Amino acid sequence: MTFNDRIFGVLMIVLAVAYGWGTTQFNEPFGGAEAVGPETFPRLLAAVLALSSLYMIVRPDPDNAWPWSRTGIELIVAVVVLILYAALLQPLGFIISTTLAVGTLCWRMGALPVKAYITGAVSGVVVFLLFTLALDLALPLGLLSFLEVN
């Protein structure tokens, strides 16, 4: 099966065209147009990408299998955990969000839940203390901000 490279090649040609078209939307540089303006280099790149993607469509490599079913869901879970981790870092604070994120990842990768969340909590506390005490960098405390000593 050689679908992956072909589909990716088509997507990249679409990108190259969109990117190349984007160069027509630039404003004129302040000092007036020159031999090589802001659009020259991007246009070269668009041409190179379009040609090399075309090659991928014509001579594709054999596919690597995508992980459908369970493993695929695990991967989506992992990405969702990472996005939630980023989103909750400030509201929940570093220690709590790290416990949840690292714990969930360890658990989903096969660790026992108790061990997983303990790993998360310990790593969160250690890194937090290291950053605030030794490196003097503030990480958000969030819900735990009542512990703040000021």
Place this chain on the structure above:
Amino acid sequence: METLGYLMDGFGVALAPHNLMFALMGAFLGTLIGALPGLGPANGVAILIPLAFTLGLAPETAMIMLTSVYAGAMYGGRISSILLNIPGDEPAMMTCLDGYPMAQQGKASEALAISAVASFIGSLVATVGLILLAPLLADFALTFGPAEYFALFLLAFATLGGITGKNPMKTVVAASIGLMIATVGIDSTGVQRYTFGTLELYEGVDFIIAIVGLFAISELLFFIEEKAGGGKEKMAVNKLTLTWKDIRNILPSSFRGGVLGFIAGVLPGAGASLGSFIGYTLEKKMVGKKGYFGKGDPRGVAGPEAGNNGASSGALVPMLTLGVPGSGTTAVLLALLISLNITPGPLMFTQNADIVWGVIAALLIGNFLLLLLNIPLVGIFVKLLSIPPMFLLPVVTMIAFVGIYSISNTIFDLYFMVAFGVAGYIFRKLELPLVPIILGLLLGPEMEKNLRHAMEISDGDWAILWDSGLAIGLWVFAGLGLILPYIVGPLLRRRMQAGGSQVD
């Protein structure tokens, strides 16, 4: 003799107590990174860059620390090759061939000690080579004009896949993607390109976020997919009984390996994998029938290990003198230089002499530190090898998050990093190499600047790009870099595989 004076100054920088401390820390961390499964050298150095920033280190200290990490990772890679038969990174593959059989015969600690000595000699030979060659190359590079630089960058991309690379066209696709990402932001004439009015994109895409996302996050996803969270069974390590004679026996192999490795490291398109491969095959030829290669011959450990380390020091030559890295890890080191506001290239040898020579001296000192660290402390590293990836990788991911967050304290950067991680996973699935993307991100602005300069000089005549003999030479080599893999690539790959399957 001028070089010697600079080197002395370099030692002055590298021997300053705090620099020495960070070199030691870097060497230790590097060995760890190299030894631990799922943490390649490029990945490890990338995660440490944001931390080097947040620590507020001086440029030379940051460079010294991360160069030590780089050197250490090459030492560490051999530990899992020998004990687990899993190369920590690609160049360590050849070390498995005789290292693992040695471990199976209950000579694991001898194999580890021999490989440490060989690594030391390989690096030492190559660092001396670096000291001799780098200033010459830097002087020569001063004659380069913008057109030559443009051609040189093309050469760097074309040879990145190496002559053993599988599909050079994919390197081109990847490089274009990287270069395209690099054009996002406000360009040198003040024009906004591809910012879509988003304030966060005005300054362009921070390549550190891209590197950490592409490497660290995609690695996590790969481990989840392969369900490799449990880790592998480890080999018991016996008590070390190494005699002086054993060491003397491997010295010639180590020297030969080191020299070959250095040459392979300097040349574009060869790289450390080829260095260790040539090191191994040459040893096999030299020793002939008296050897027992593939069945645990110490010389089969020493040759490729010295070659691998020699190549990694050799790879610093083009990175430091021309500003064009030839490998993933040196590309990450280049990222550090650029973010420290140091323009890599020949001028660095005069403008930032303290940094360049400090790093070179640190490499020499680091080698002694690594030898000292690696022989007595090998037990600790072996213990750490048994940490299962299911605990290790989430924690590493967390450290990547903290590092990126601490650069600018914005959540936007974290989303960006995760997006790069998912993209990196897809690219790796498609066997699209990641290093050209990173190199594109790093070199994009310089490449465009040189193109513009060249065109200004010629008043818009494109012929200037291939107007000098040097430029034509570079174009020819770039072309060969793309064509040769189709001709000799399959042949070389088959041989390397044949060598690799002997133990199985």
